[in-house]
Amino acid sequence: MCCPSATLTVWTSAWLAGSAASDDVLDALLAWGEAHEVVAADAESAVGLDLPLAGDFPASPVRLLAALRAKDAGGARLVLPVPGDVRGLGGGGQFAEAALKAGEAMLLPALGFGLVPDPIAEGLVRWSVYKVDVAAAQEHVGIADAEHGLTDAIRDSAGALQALDVAKDRPGVRAELSAWLRARPNLQWPSGTPGRSLRVLQRAEEIGAILALAHSDEPGGALSSSAAVLRADALRPLGNAVRIARYAAVNEAVRLLTEQADRPQ
Structure with a gap:
């Protein structure tokens, strides 16, 4: 969450x-x-x-x-x-x-x-x-549409960053990502939470970590302020896709949890 x-x-x-x-x-x-x-x-x-x-x-x-x-x-x-x-x-x-x-x-x-x-x-x-x-x-935003939108945004952002030459690897990036994720709150989910919501949220969390590092103080390959602006513009659709994926996944989880309660036992 x-x-x-x-x-x-x-x-x-x-x-x-x-x-x-x-x-x-x-x-x-x-x-x-x-x-x-x-x-x-x-x-x-x-x-x-x-x-x-x-x-x-x-x-x-x-x-x-x-x-x-x-x-x-x-x-x-x-x-x-x-x-x-x-x-x-x-x-x-x-x-x-x-x-x-x-x-x-x-x-x-x-x-x-x-x-x-x-x-x-x-x-x-x-x-x-x-x-x-x-x-x-x-x-309403359907979870399938949100998931597809996230996939498309990942592809489009990667292409844009490559074209801008600001997507170069930086040393220790995997360790940074792991540290960022470990620092997030340790959250639990209710029993019966749908697996698809969990998968979409996990993916959004991982991409959110990448975005957080991309927007951190280190330039991440951007060699000038103008390149940094271009990088931010390239990443904005991905940030929106992450937000919408979280929105859709949480609300889909709530919908299914509520439906389960309404079914006759």
Whole structure:
């Protein structure tokens, strides 16, 4: 899982579907911070989910989960917006602004609320809850399309970098990639998570590591600032493909976990 919102989206959906315990959700969040708190960003969210407003003493994730259970929240959805691609945000407003700033959020379509994380201190993540225009937020990307798009972007980016002569190997790159991946949070998945989602996310994680190194302080073969700009332009479609693959894989996992719960036993 690529970010706190992905963790909360998958584990909350698994818990609501009956395939995980509430403690599993709380334990999964520890990968992103030792403590998490929840506040409502607006009065409608405060009343709808019985949460304190921002500025008051915050609630715990346990209180949020209890509210979601009481409201029959159904499955959650992940959004990973960037400028120029705000699919899933449901138009403008406070939620869209906060999610775009964070680059991530969890959406609760059945209830019309969205949650945005903010690491406000070392080891402390605050989740702000916003009212969302759900009717405008229903946008879907199929995992097959996202996977194919990732493959195409890898091919196209490799060709572009070769043409720019900025894709030269640098010493120790494999060790750097391994170190970057090891430094990522050690995340677990709920039982029953579909294998295809896991494979796509693993591939996206590995390519994300390559992109992180390509954008690091070392030039990576770029001999001038102009070459660095060209390299960034060549890699941008690949970065978008990685983001969309994560978006599609997480939401496909949630869909299948929720469907499993709905099947008669």
